[in-house]
Every structure is written in C-alpha cells, then in structure tokens.
Amino acid sequence: MRTRTYWGLLVFCNLLIGAFFIWRLQTDNQQAFLPGEATHGHHQIELACEACHIPFEGVPQKACLDCHAEELEMANDSHAESVFSDPRNLAELELLNARLCVSCHVEHRPEMVTSMGVTVPDDHCFHCHFDIAEQRPTHTEMDFNTCATAGCHNFHDNRALYEDFLLEHSDEPGVLVTPLVSKRDEPEALGPPLSFGDHDAPADREVDPALLAEWAGTVHARTGVNCSDCHVAEDPKALWDDSPTHEACKSCHENEVSGFLGGKHGMRIASGLSPMSPSLARLSMDPEAMERELGCTSCHDAHKFDTTRAALDSCLECHADNHSKSYKDSPHFKLWQEEVSGIGVPGSGVSCATCHLPRESHKKGDDKWVLVQHNQNKNLQPNEKMIRGVCMECHGLSFSIDALADPVLIERNFQGQPSRHVESVDMAVQRAIEDLKRKKK
Amino acid sequence: MGLVTVAASAVTLVIVISLAVIPYSRTVRQNIPFDILWRSGLWQQVTGFLLLGFSLMCLALYFRKHWRRLWFGSFSSWRVLHGILGVAGLIVLVAHTGMRFGSNLNLALMIVFVAANLGGALAAGSIWSRYQFARHLSHKWRRRIIWIHVLILSPLPALIALHILSIYYF
Amino acid sequence: MMIMARTVCALTLGGFFLTALAIGCGSGGGSGDNQESGTIFTPRMMADALYAVIESDRTVYTREVVDRLQDEEKVIKASEHWKDDKALPLPAQMFRMGAKMASDKTNVFSYSLLSLWPINKQNAPKTEVEKQGLEAVAERQKPFYAKETLGGKTFFTAVYPDAAVAPACINCHNNHKDSPRSDFKLGKTMGGVVIRIPLSQR
Structure with missing residues (x-):
C-alpha cells in the first residue's frame, strides 16, 4: 500500500514539475531554464532567449553578428573569423576555435568570466603567439596574461594601439593645442520656423501652455517640427498619440535611435523586452530613480529637448557609481561649466556625453557631417576603444593610454595624473630608432 | 562489510566537495587541462550521460528488492554495488559540474x-x-x-x- | 502492485529514451553530389587555373594601379594602413582581402600568400608541406605540388613561386622594419602562393 502511494506521488510530482517547465517554455518568461546569470554585456536581455538561441540549434554565430558585426568591421577586427579560415590554421583552431565568438565568450557561466565577457584564461594568446619574444625581444619578460590587460593590445580593436599609429602620435603632449570637440549637425529643417501660435495640436485637446512654451523655444520649433510631426504617426488615419516612442523620433533621428537601440539604454526595447530601468542595472544607481524607464524622452525631456541637460544632468539623475559621482569634482566638469556659461569656446567642455555618447564625424565625398553616437557601448569596453574617437580629440595618445590604464584615476573621474605609464609608445619609438640605425649601417 | 567503506567514503566525499568549488584554470599553460571537463561540450555530454547511466543503475536496487525471483546474487551484495555506484556518481558529478x-x-x-x-x-x-x-x-x-x-x-x-x-x- | 510499479518505471525510462532519441535526431542530413558530365579536372589543373587568375589580377593591380598611380603619376600612395591613411591597399593586402572574401564564399579551395621571409610572422610556413614548397619554389622557381593532411582532412596543396613584379614590392619589403631581408631583387622569388584543395570532405 505504502509503495503504491509512493509511486503515485512520484508520478504526480514528476508530471507537475515537467508540466511547469514545459509551460514556461511556451511563455515569454523562461527564467526557470536560465542556467546562470549572463555577463555584463548581455544581462539586460538574458530573458530574451530567442535573441541568441534557436531551439535545438544552440547559438549560431549569426546571432552574435546580428548585433556585433558592424562594430567588428568598423574596428578592423584583428582576429576576424576570416583570419582563421585558411586550413593551415586547423591545428591551432583545435586548441581554440577562434572562428566562433562563443569559443571565448561563453554565456551563463559567471564563474568562467574573466573580463570583457571573456571566458578563456587571460593568457590564451599563448596558443598562437608563444614565440613572440623571438620577434620582439622587448617582450621577453612579459607574461602572456598581460597582453590584453596592460593597456597594450586588444583582441579585436587595435585601431589606437598598432605600432605605426603609436609612432605617428608619439610626440603629442598630454593636452593638445586645440582641445575641442566637433560641432554637432542637426537634421534638415522640415519647414520654416514656428512660434507659439503655430502649433497644430487638435482644437478639442487641452494643451498645457507651459509645454507649448517649452516647444516654442526648441530647435524643433525653429526647424518647423510641429506637434503632429511627433504625436501623429505618418499614417494619415492614425490617431493622436499622447506618448510617442522612439519610433516617432526615428523619422528624423534614425542614426541616433539606432545607436540608442544598439546600446545599453535601448537594447531591451530592441529585444522586445520592457524598457531598461535603473532597477535592472548592475551599476550603482540612485535609489530614487529605480523605477524610471528609459526612452528618448527620459534624458531629452519631451517638449524641451534640452541637449545640455541630456548631456549631463540626465545621466546623473540615475547613475550613482563612483566615477559618475566624482565627475563634478573633475577638471572636465570645470570646462563644461565654462562652456555652458559662455566663458569657454563651444566644444571645449567635457560632459558625460562628450565621452560616452561622442560626436562622430561622417564623410561621403565632399559631404561631412557630425552626429552623436547614442550607442555608448561602442567605446565602453575595452576602454582603449575610446582613445581614437574621444580622448584624442583633446589629449595626446600616450597620455590617453596611460589614463585609461589607471582604474583608480578612472574611478576618480580623471582628477589628477595617471599613476602608471604604459610603455607601448616608447617601445615603438625605440624600435624606429633602432631601425634607422640599422639602415644607416 | 564493503558497506562500511562505502558509507564512510560517501560521507567524506560529500562533505569535501560541498565545501570546495573547483575553480576554472586561470592559464592555458597547465600540464593537465582538467577544466576541459567543464569547458568542452563533448566532455559535458560524456560525464552527463555517465551520470544518467549511474543513476539508472542505482535504480536496479529497487527492482532487486521487489522482483526477488528475477534477479541473481544476494541482496546485500546488490546494496554494496548500489553504494559503490552512488560514490562513483558523486565523483562524476564533480567532473560534470565542478560542484558549481x-x-x-x-x-x-x-x-x-x-x-x-x-x-x-x-x-x-x-x-x-x-x-x-x-x-x-x-x-x-x-x-x-x-x-x-x-x-x-x-x-x-x-x-x-x-x-x-x-x-x-x- | 508490482505490475503498476513496473509500468510506471517503464514509462519513466521510456520518457528518457524518447527524449534522447528526439535529441539524437536533431542533427544529420546530407547532400547529394552532382557530377556534371564533360571534362574532368584534376586538382592540379584546378589549382593551376586558379593560380593564373589570382596571379594575373594581383599583377594588374600592382602594375596598373599601385605602381602607376603611386610611383609614376604620384597621385595617391599605397599604405599598409590604407584606411587610416586614405590610401590604396598594398598589393599583398589586396591579395589577402580577396582570399578572405573567397573563403567566406566557398570551402572548395583556399589560397594564401606565404614566405620564408615574411613581414608578418603569421605568414611564415606552418606546415611541413608549406616549408618544403616555399624552399622548392625559392630554389627552382617552378610550382611545387604535394598532398597533406591537416586537422584530419586531406588536401592537395600547390605552391607557386611569387616573384617581385614591380619596384613597389621590393621597396617595401627591403625597407620594412619587420622584414627579415633587405636584399630582395626585382623579378626574383620573394615567397609563394599556396593553393589548397580539399580531397576529402570529412
């Protein structure tokens, strides 16, 4: 009798467990299957399983490339898949299949992660570059676990670290002669300037005059962007929308919106999840901001669209880590205050956005334009990615490398001087001198 | 009396492995790349299905008990085998999970x-x-x-x- | 009671095996080979034909683009860092970019440019056949053919001598600080073009 009860219980309990998990598999929330938390890069979308996984097929390389291919291409990826595709590399690929992102970036195994979401040991360079000291005697005493951790080399993006670049910028001072960032270009005007009375909100709607006044003072009004341009979708039959989303902004600001969706602020929306909120962040956030949600207007303020606020105050309303909290004591902030108050020339101030949402120059033929990159992840980690696009607008290369290799200085938001010196520029210069001597002989 | 050893070792093993999580290697230059057990999908499948096999074999004790006539060997020797499999299963469990x-x-x-x-x-x-x-x-x-x-x-x-x-x- | 126990147990075990079976069926499939009738090409003929195209294209680029525009007309420079310097890619880089692009499109063959005296050490011979081939073409200036096994796969490997076709080649290779030689001469072998054709699909 007892045995029968037990077997009944066993079957019931197993069916129950099975049914629960299979049910979860059919829903959007498959957390029950999550084997471990995702890395800092993916944790926001760790519950959007199908962003990466295909049922019974695992994680295809394409899933990684869908989001990261463009960036790797831009970075002139030093270890692109094609570098390894020749069969002559098969022996090395057996040690580490570097053709696949997931060989070095395994997800949901938090204990395996070192830095940059990498899950192979730091000295993995050894597999292929074990004999580097023979070609570069200066590297004899260096350990293989310092290749990518000492500010000298990156696996993918070496745009600011390759030897000839180091040499070209070897004699730059800490602060350049004209430390200025480029001026931002605005989208083309939709029409002639509009003023308070020109607004086209429907007559039957009660409109707060304060909002209208805010709008009337913006670039939007100046460039002919009326209420209906954002509040009514392009479809003429569409109704008035009280809270337009990034979709409305996209019609004029496509580049900015696509950057936003690709970065830490918009990646949840892009994956079909609820918007990112400080409560979901792993960085320290202001306790009072926990329930806020991120969209274009959370930083830009609907109607006001004040870029000065968006570049600094908006960030500090949520971000409360040491680097952010130290900012207002930094020389960068002093420059920003001077620019905003009119003492400093335009482009001389350094706000949060100057570095994290930098102005990027684009060029096609004789056309040149400058846009704000809203994907802050593009230059975030490894931080050497920031050197060319950001730091070198105002600083010399060697100084920039040193500053970014000093975690304490970063935490203090660059108050003071770098405490350590990365010798890569010196080594490049030394080799150039030796080469000259050799040629003279 | 095999049981004595089995029981004692099982208890010790469990206590030891419960305390110590075996970390992943921090270098690719180790002599015995032990963490391949947790890094390679192939090894994960080998150890995983081995665990499944051991678990199913352990189940045999139950049937030995209830289908007495169908089986050979004394019940106590079956029990010793069950214990050995249990301990072996724990070792494979360490290989499969590193006790994470x-x-x-x-x-x-x-x-x-x-x-x-x-x-x-x-x-x-x-x-x-x-x-x-x-x-x-x-x-x-x-x-x-x-x-x-x-x-x-x-x-x-x-x-x-x-x-x-x-x-x-x- | 025993019967019930047995049934339940069989069901549980059956569940496991069904799952395992379903999983096992996840992979598989194959493709049929379609032999087109007509001339049969040997791997060697295929390699020779590929080499003719690869080498001609690169020579045209070297002479008619790089040499002409850089050295004769002095309109634009060719540079290793062609993106940063807004310059032309070097002929060897143009060659490698083509090889990379081809490798994305097909695995019926692959090709590379190697040398016993490479600027980038990753382009030094890695396999025994590459070493023999590069030594042979440096000595005799004639193609070298061999079979080799890499990663369990058999390849037909052809190595063709790669000579300095323009002054740009030797100028750069003789003056680059990473070049192990500074005495390359125009028309002489600097390395080899290696073409590989897999003979086994495994």
Missing part, C-alpha cells in the same frame, strides 16, 4: 542530486550501525531513513529529463 550549483533548473537538480546522495550515505550509515552496534538503531528508524533517501529522489526523473532537454533546446 548553477541557477534555477540546474540549481534544483543539483540540490536534489546532492541531497539524495547525502540521504543515501545516511541510509548506508544506518545499515552499517546494524552491523557495528547491534540494535542501536531500531528497524523502524532504518526504514524511515531509507524512505527519506527514496523520497528525496522522487523529483529526479523530471529534473534530469528537463535538464537534458534544456541543454539541447537552448
């Missing part, structure tokens, strides 16, 4: 699996005590301990099946 418990489904499976093994060690101990200190533990208590072992095992089939499913599904 994971999250959610994997966490549930690990807790049940380790708890069932502890229950098994307890049961083995209770039987050992029958040999060592006669009637120290009443027959009723021994049966209760064995029942605890069996009860903890109950959700295992579903959890293992779901674990295997999830590995190939995702």
